[in-house]
Amino acid sequence: MEANxxxxxxxxxxRCAICAEVCPIFHIKKNEVSLTRGKFTQLLGVLNxxxxxxKKIKKNLNLCLNCxxxxxxxxxxxxxxxxxxNFKYKNLSxxxxxxxxxxxxxxxxxxxxxFKRKYKEKEGEIHFFGCISSYKNDFKCCxxxxxxxxxxxxxxxxxxxxxxxxxxxxxxxxIFSCATCYDTFKKYPLPxxxxxxxxxxPELKIPNKPFTYHKPCHMSDETYSKxxxxxxxxxxxxxxxxxxxxxxxxxxxxxxxxITLKLMMKKRKQIKKTGAKKVLTSCPVCSFGLxxxxxxxxxxxxxxxx
Ligand code: SF4
Ligand code: SF4
Numbered sequence: 001m002e003a004n005x006x007x008x009x010x011x012x013x014x015r016c017a018i019c020a021e022v023c024p025i026f027h028i029k030k031n032e033v034s035l036t037r038g039k040f041t042q043l044l045g046v047l048n049x050x051x052x053x054x055k056k057i058k059k060n061l062n063l064c065l066n067c068x069x070x071x072x073x074x075x076x077x078x079x080x081x082x083x084x085x086n087f088k089y090k091n092l093s094x095x096x097x098x099x100x101x102x103x104x105x106x107x108x109x110x111x112x113x114x115f116k117r118k119y120k121e122k123e124g125e126i127h128f129f130g131c132i133s134s135y136k137n138d139f140k141c142c143x144x145x146x147x148x149x150x151x152x153x154x155x156x157x158x159x160x161x162x163x164x165x166x167x168x169x170x171x172x173x174x175i176f177s178c179a180t181c182y183d184t185f186k187k188y189p190l191p192x193x194x195x196x197x198x199x200x201x202p203e204l205k206i207p208n209k210p211f212t213y214h215k216p217c218h219m220s221d222e223t224y225s226k227x228x229x230x231x232x233x234x235x236x237x238x239x240x241x242x243x244x245x246x247x248x249x250x251x252x253x254x255x256x257x258x259i260t261l262k263l264m265m266k267k268r269k270q271i272k273k274t275g276a277k278k279v280l281t282s283c284p285v286c287s288f289g290l291x292x293x294x295x296x297x298x299x300x301x302x303x304x305x306x
Pocket of ligand 2: 022024025034036063069080
């Protein structure tokens with residue numbers, strides 16, 4: 001994004017503070033710079049030449065789960081994740097570039113290869129499982145992990161590749177089971193012919209005991225309400241009173257473990273209150289976060305007071 005385009009977007013912020021109601025980071029930190037609006041004010045200051053892009057501003061930008069919740073609720077529909085990525089991209093150090101490279105990402109994903117699944121695809125159908133489950137076909141990562149790190153170059157490269165693959169006329173249906181991949185793909189500049197091929201079909205195994213459902217932050221409300229319709233058909237379904245972030249957001253937990261821990265424990269508390277014996281979700285990273293909450297939670301609860 002050019003500086004003028006960035007400024008134009010940042011000026012759309014009316015400072016209404018609706019993002020304060022939904023931003024998981026703001027709920028924990030409760031200060032202006034942790035909020036979308038506060039970050040925007042600083043970035044506009046940088047573009048206007050009133051502020052220097054300092055380490056502190058960079059730190060504030062990294063204090064974000066890239067969940068996109070602020071955009072879904074923002075009356076001006078400002079894409080904060082894209083804006084932050086533009087500033088990060090221009091200010092990446094050599095080490096940060098290396099750590100956010102495809103090589104390192106693939107290395108980090110290696111342990112998850114145990115989850116590789118085999119799937120019989122029907123003719124004309126492709127399953128886009130996402131990075132944790134493997135790429136069975138010629139598609140590549142949806143590129144959200146790179147966007148969140150500010151690697152716009154890798155994001156553009158992978159996005160261009162995936163659009164090219166999706167435009168194959170032999171492919172009639174692309175099925176996603178991860179909400180983040182689906183949402184990221186849908187945000188590509190896609191022609192209608194490709195948009196119509198995209199389907200979100202989560203693998204929900206409805207249990208025979210009380211269960212609840214965790215909505216991944218990237219899942220649109222429209223998709224969530226469709227899933228809710230399916231879940232509500234089961235008498236064992238207990239909806240969560242509020243759908244809050246599990247705290248993991250890619251590898252955010254590695255750089256901000258305390259915030260992740262607080263969000264994880266908050267989530268665990270909400271789940272426990274429902275009395276559910278099982279939690280379903282539609283994102284592999286959220287599954288990992290919820291599992292961590294379940295295993296570590298009891299142990300941490302003995303020491304942790306919110
Ligand atoms: S919701 Fe949007 S317009 Fe309102 S303060 Fe937040 S970023 Fe600005
Ligand atoms: S993307 Fe999520 S964590 Fe980041 S500012 Fe928006 S709501 Fe907050």
